[in-house]
Amino acid sequence: MKEGQRKYTGTLQYFHNYEHDPEGHKHCKSAGKHPYRIRHSKGKHIISHTIAVGHGKGRKPQWFRFKKRLDGGFDMASGVKINKPTSS
Incomplete structure (x- = not known):
């Protein structure tokens, strides 16, 4: 793995935009045919759909x-x- 590349260690990393926010506070946005929303509640990440596509x-x-x-x-x-x- 090249220096500076991140390892995907859990589900949440597939839905956070680390490339544009190294601290990982910005969520990826869904586009096209598979919309979803992510919000925070009681220290947890809540996603609006039971099936969603993130990206690696x-x-x-x-x-x-x-x-x-x-x-x-x-x-x-x-x-x-x-x-x-x-x-x-």
Whole structure:
């Protein structure tokens, strides 16, 4: 790994814009067909949808399913990697 590249150590890193905010306070925004919102509540990150796509290095898409309901959304810490969902 090149110096300065970050390791993805958890679900939240796929949804934070570290390239433009090294402290990781800025969330990535969803675009296109897969909208979601991220907000903070009681020290946790809450995402609006049970399935969402984040991105890794080089903007490579990574899909997640969030299992734990929390405060009108889903606890992002409960996210698990999944394959891209198929259209129904």
